Amino acid sequence: MEKNVVHKYLRKNKKFPHIWCPGCGHGVIMSSMLRAIDKQGLDRDDVAVVSGIGCSSRTPTYVDFNTIHTTHGRALAFATGLKLAKPDMTVIVVMGDGDAVGIGGNHFIHAARRNMDLKVIVYNNNIYGMTGGQASPTTPSGKKATTARYGNIERSFDICELAKATGAVYVARSTSYHVQALEKYIHRSLSKKGFTVVEAMTHCPTTYGRLNKIKEPVAGMIYQKDHFIMKAAWDKLPEEKREGKFPMGEFVDIEKTDFVSKYLRLIEANKE
Amino acid sequence: MSVELPKLGGKFIQMEDEIGSMASIIGASIGGLKSMTATSGPGISLMQENIGYAVITETPCLIVNVQRGGPSTGLPTMPSQGDILQARWGTHGDHPIITIYPHTVPEIFEETIRSVELSEKYRIPVILLLDEVIGHMREKIDIEKVDKNKSFKRKTPDVPNEWFFPYERNSSGVPAFADFGEGYRYHITGLVHDVDGFPTSKPDQIDAFMKRMFRKIDDNLDDILDWEEYELEDSEYMILAAGCVARSAKQAIRTLRDEHGIKIGLLRPKTIWPFISSVLIDKAQDKKKIFVPEMNMGQLLLPTQRFASSICDILPFNKINGEAIYPHELVSFIRRNI
Numbered sequence A: 001m002e003k004n005v006v007h008k009y010l011r012k013n014k015k016f017p018h019i020w021c022p023g024c025g026h027g028v029i030m031s032s033m034l035r036a037i038d039k040q041g042l043d044r045d046d047v048a049v050v051s052g053i054g055c056s057s058r059t060p061t062y063v064d065f066n067t068i069h070t071t072h073g074r075a076l077a078f079a080t081g082l083k084l085a086k087p088d089m090t091v092i093v094v095m096g097d098g099d100a101v102g103i104g105g106n107h108f109i110h111a112a113r114r115n116m117d118l119k120v121i122v123y124n125n126n127i128y129g130m131t132g133g134q135a136s137p138t139t140p141s142g143k144k145a146t147t148a149r150y151g152n153i154e155r156s157f158d159i160c161e162l163a164k165a166t167g168a169v170y171v172a173r174s175t176s177y178h179v180q181a182l183e184k185y186i187h188r189s190l191s192k193k194g195f196t197v198v199e200a201m202t203h204c205p206t207t208y209g210r211l212n213k214i215k216e217p218v219a220g221m222i223y224q225k226d227h228f229i230m231k232a233a234w235d236k237l238p239e240e241k242r243e244g245k246f247p248m249g250e251f252v253d254i255e256k257t258d259f260v261s262k263y264l265r266l267i268e269a270n271k272e
Numbered sequence B: 001m002s003v004e005l006p007k008l009g010g011k012f013i014q015m016e017d018e019i020g021s022m023a024s025i026i027g028a029s030i031g032g033l034k035s036m037t038a039t040s041g042p043g044i045s046l047m048q049e050n051i052g053y054a055v056i057t058e059t060p061c062l063i064v065n066v067q068r069g070g071p072s073t074g075l076p077t078m079p080s081q082g083d084i085l086q087a088r089w090g091t092h093g094d095h096p097i098i099t100i101y102p103h104t105v106p107e108i109f110e111e112t113i114r115s116v117e118l119s120e121k122y123r124i125p126v127i128l129l130l131d132e133v134i135g136h137m138r139e140k141i142d143i144e145k146v147d148k149n150k151s152f153k154r155k156t157p158d159v160p161n162e163w164f165f166p167y168e169r170n171s172s173g174v175p176a177f178a179d180f181g182e183g184y185r186y187h188i189t190g191l192v193h194d195v196d197g198f199p200t201s202k203p204d205q206i207d208a209f210m211k212r213m214f215r216k217i218d219d220n221l222d223d224i225l226d227w228e229e230y231e232l233e234d235s236e237y238m239i240l241a242a243g244c245v246a247r248s249a250k251q252a253i254r255t256l257r258d259e260h261g262i263k264i265g266l267l268r269p270k271t272i273w274p275f276i277s278s279v280l281i282d283k284a285q286d287k288k289k290i291f292v293p294e295m296n297m298g299q300l301l302l303p304t305q306r307f308a309s310s311i312c313d314i315l316p317f318n319k320i321n322g323e324a325i326y327p328h329e330l331v332s333f334i335r336r337n338i
Helices: A005-009 A025-038 A056-062 A075-085 A097-105 A105-114 A159-165 A179-190 A205-211 A217-227 A231-236 A259-270 B018-030 B041-056 B084-089 B105-122 B203-216 B246-262 B276-283 B301-308 B327-336
Strands: A047-051 A068-070 A090-096 A119-124 A170-175 A196-201 A228-230 A246-253 B035-039 B061-067 B097-101 B125-131 B187-189 B225-229 B237-240 B266-268 B271-273 B291-292 B311-317
Touching: A005 A025, A025 A090, A025 A119, A025 A179, A047 A056, A047 A075, A056 A068, A056 A090, A056 A119, A056 B187, A068 A075, A075 A090, A075 A105, A090 A097, A090 A179, A097 A105, A097 A119, A097 A159, A105 A159, A105 B018, A119 A159, A119 A179, A159 A170, A159 A246, A170 A179, A170 A228, A179 A196, A179 A246, A179 B237, A205 A217, A217 A228, A231 A246, A259 B018, A259 B327, B018 B035, B018 B041, B018 B061, B035 B041, B035 B276, B041 B061, B041 B084, B041 B125, B061 B084, B061 B105, B084 B271, B097 B105, B105 B125, B225 B246, B237 B246, B237 B276, B237 B327, B246 B266, B246 B291, B246 B327, B266 B276, B276 B301, B291 B301, B291 B327, B301 B311, B311 B327
Parallel strands: A047 A068, A047 A090, A068 B187, A090 A119, A119 A196, A170 A196, A228 A246, B035 B061, B061 B125, B097 B125, B237 B266, B237 B291, B291 B311
Antiparallel strands: A170 A246, B097 B271, B225 B266
């Protein structure tokens, strides 16, 4: 009997330690995911975890499910094929911010548009961490990256807004500080059918933190505590007080028939 | 396929781009389905990264590439044989691959079935390389020739979960494939991995993995290679050609033999990668010259030279103007050069 529910889902044959840097928030997200899976009562054989490339995408290596570590940005396209082949399998897709909405942006919007029944968890550390801290599509304007040493002059993507606009049936954001909310949102997404997105903000002490003066892991957690505000409170906040702050919580929770269910009906109607 | 597949309970999806198409057929294959995609021109370049992923993860799948003139948007949709070497070396990194090159519509039908079988049997992506000339052609096929009840099944593991090694080094060189959802929870990665499927950077494990990947193909050439010999028996000259050029070559051979008394025959690789090197070496022995006509600047010429340049003269004939090579062009070229 495992003392910690997370241990039940970690691979015993995998060589730990993991590759994440000391102080990284990714492990918090992974364990939140595992607790949510446990709460949902899913059979490990019926769960697939698919990832792209990057720090977050090493998650599948450590967890005891059917796991695929694919190519950069393409996790959703691989997952789409898998879901078509295995409609009853719960397919969780873990990606980083650059993976999901940078190189994989096209697959993200189309998987959402199609309403593929995929459970997306985006580990958003606002930077390409693994490759040396290059600016990602979610690096906030003005913040530094190794390819934006004078401050990022580009606008950043709001992943939740993008997911909402492209048709996701469930969209939520939490952080590696707000662990209980994170677990709750992932659990909620697992219980829904259709394209769901949980954006998990995480701190990267090694690249983003070092360049932007929040290099201590604790400082990263405090930053999340102070800057992410529950949606209800955020909505009441006057415009001038929103500067530098971000809303978190559940943004979309609707019902829509997913692609595979529609396709199975199409087969039923046309089979010979 | 969007019309026919649902009727049979199969799945069709139009992905957002060719990168996604290639990725999704790999995902579907991991889920246990036989899967394929098709493209032409730039699409095959977009697929290359994930073709490499299918190679390293040893995931069976079929990619149909109806070649058209390139580079870039090139000549939509005029014929070219510009992708012969890309089919071999399009994705980065050292790797084996199987490429099949039919030359008639009925042969496409038969070779598609064989390609899927080879792919499943050796756990490798197979590229079915076609010419635009054949791709847009209508010819009769004999569906009755195919036994519908005989469907090739991939080898799946029969050991308990805890004994299962997804990339085991067995005598065949091809590990059993566990479809997702069958109780074998394992890891698939595009990183070089050891027998347990987890990434490795240990030189001895990398070496064993890479060599097995090549060995599973190299040890089975008898099964994988296929070719056609046409009028080669008594010939003094030989044409080496594939796809639609082989059709023109056959016509040219008739004219050269019947009207000009030139003893010439054709060697046509059906399996183009791996190359039919031992067959070529054997057939080249008693030839005065080998002609290599192709709709590119010499892509089939390279392996031909590699294996036969020390045996006899090799003469290329290249045409890259968006037209097929016509029989009369070959007749006059060969008559001028013997």
